[in-house]
Amino acid sequence: MIIATSGHVDHGKTSLVRNITGVDTDRLQEEKTRGLTIDLGYAYTQRNDNQLGFIDVPGHIRFINNMVAGVGEIDFGLLVIAADDGPMPQTREHLAILNLLGVSHGAIALTKTDRVDANRIKQVHSEIEQLVSGTFLAGKDAPVFEVSNETKAGITALTDYLFEFSSRIKDKAAFGYFRLSIDRCFTVKGSGLVVTGSVLSGAASVGDQVVINPGKFGARIRGIHRQNQEANTGQAGDRCAINLSAQGLEKSDIHRGSHLTTNLTKIETNRCDILLTVLPDEEKPLKHWTSVHVHSAASHTTGRVATLESNFITQGTRGIAQMVLTESLCLCVGDRIILRDQAAERTLGGGIVLDPVSTGRGRAKPERVALLNELKAAYLGDKIDIAIYTAINAHPYGVARSAIEDSFNLKPDELNQYLQQLNDARRSGVTTPGQTSLTRDKQNTAEPVQVSEDDQLLSDINFALLTTTMSERLTTILATDKQKKGLTLNQISASVSSKLSAPVALLIAKKMVAGKRWVLSNGLYALIGHQVALSGAAATLWNKVEPILKADPIKPPVLHDLAKTLGLPPRALDKLLLEITKLGYLIKPVSNRYFLPEGMSQLEDFVYKTAALNEGGKFSVKEYRDVTGLGRNLCIEILEHFDIKRITQRIGDQRVVIAQRQ
Secondary structure (H helix, E strand, C coil), rough: CCCEEEEECCCCCCHHHHHHHHCCCCCHHHHHHHCCCCCCCCCEEECEEEEEEEEECCCHHHHHHHHHHCCCCEEEEEEEEECCCCCCHHHHHHHHHHHHHHCCEEEECCCCCCHHHHHHHHHHHHHHHHHCCCCCCCCCCCCCCCCCCCCCHHHHHHHHEEEEHHCCCCCCCCCCCCCCEEEEEEEECCEEEEEEEEECCEEEEEEEEEECCCEEEEEEEEEEEEEEEEECECCCCCCEEEEEEECCCCHHHHCCCCCCECCCCCEEEEEEHHHHEEECCCCCCECCCEEEEEEEEEEEEEEEEECCCEEECCCCEEEEEEEEEEECCCCCCCCCEEECCCCCCCCEEEEEEEEEECCCCCCCCCCEEEEEEEHHHHHHHHCHHHHHHHHHHHCCHHHHHHHHHHCCCHHHHHHHHHHHHHHHHHHCCCCCCCCHHHHHHHHHHCCEEEEEECCCEEEEEHHHHHHHHHHHHHHHHHHHHCCCCCEEEEEEEEHHCCCCHHHHHHHHHHHHHHHEEEEEEEEEEEEEECCCCCCHHHHHHHHHHHHHHHHHCCCCCCCHHHHHHHHHCCHHHHHHHHHHCCCCCEEEEEECEEECHHHHHHHHHHHHHCCCCCCCCCCHHHHHHHHHHHHHHHHHHHHHHHHHHEEEEEEEEEEEECCCCC
């Protein structure tokens, strides 16, 4: 169990850790000289199979930055309060920070009890009760231990409690990519470069490749110490020291706040959308565009707060905001950040990251704010699958799968699990946010997320909207130019938006063709039933030919008989009919007959009907002849045409259907 001390300067945090572990966490000479903790200190102690790891943080206001760096990923918060002073400014600020970071387990150590009488101790207990009200330390699960670092009174009881509580803490799931926020970097003779920090997520082993940001420095894990013991693996919740091996990587390349991960493509961000809580004891609301210091785990930068729902967020409330950062950070959905004022004198509040890679354009539009509120509800309700769906839905033209994996810190198979959850929920009749009966009708699919050939993800809602838009553009253009047979996919995409990628457009086009709403011919897409307007001799001929062919669509007259009926030379008629065929009005499946498309559709239906007569689906020319009522020779020619179209396949004297009936 990883425990962080917290509390005001000179309240006995370091002495308390030394009494529990036997380790002096003040490692710097300046700390020993001044008797003041300046930087983070670490100590471990073990009893049987249980191990306690302590992060001792500085209590002075000047070193709050270091304090925040140490408590980014802990299991337990130990608030230290001196009995003589009682709660002091940094007691309150440290408690607020732990609360904003989502720490859920803790206790209070009331130190220096040997210096005060019973009445003072009783008074401080009352002050503590008021202090922790509404925080994770309120209630019976956060006991107060009266201790003395001088007489050692109460130390054993506190230590026993911490070991007992550690046995209740479950190991954190090693979910997602390994992420470690670096708080120290040093070199060890004979080993080389070593970094330490708290593991935010995932697991890593000796030999794994990692990347360090900023700088995208590639490295390999040479060795791991987990809770101060050599190990092959480190995972979420651990304190790790990692020995790195990398050509050309220097200590000067790494600093506190650098981010180490096994996600080799992880990118940084300078804008993120958050759910921001403003502390209740602030004197004024937090205004739009306030300058702040931003802390995320061990990282620290500055930036501005853009409030998105109004011009301010009232103290004691929370709202949607965007952080515009001076320096980029590596963030994921669910990460916690702490905001301090421009002078770095007090903590203003903190937030939960909803969208780690946001955009400045349209950030406060009602639809964008509504989407972020959907993300908030899904995340706070532990509905990560819905949060993923909502994030995908935020991109009307599709989003790279890798971008969603990066945002939510998910490995490919983990994202697949969430997408499967969405599919299973849809099959059970559960609707996703924003879905309506209209979008369900337009989807052409039961899947809430579509995947293009190049792993672009598209929500069913955006799929439906793009389907409508692309069809409208196609209809408008073909209606404007009646001589066009159709449009290429690039032409359709360009008419919609430059943001519509070819793979996403192809995904929609394939669905439209499969659903018999579009037709594809020679690389051109058109709406079902679209025909190029005929003119001149072709139009005159068509007006005469169409009624004749409609009289018997599945058995049109042979070319010579048709020529005789029309009073035209067969060769001249054939030439004109071929031109009409190229425009989609006719089909010529055999050498001497032209069919209307509806006639060929009927003949294809007869294929499926004939195949259904026999177990196994095989049928003969004779059986097809009996079903259609056509002559044997014409049936042979028609079936050979279907063989070429890969609707049927000939096996000896029989055929079998190989195409799914649409």
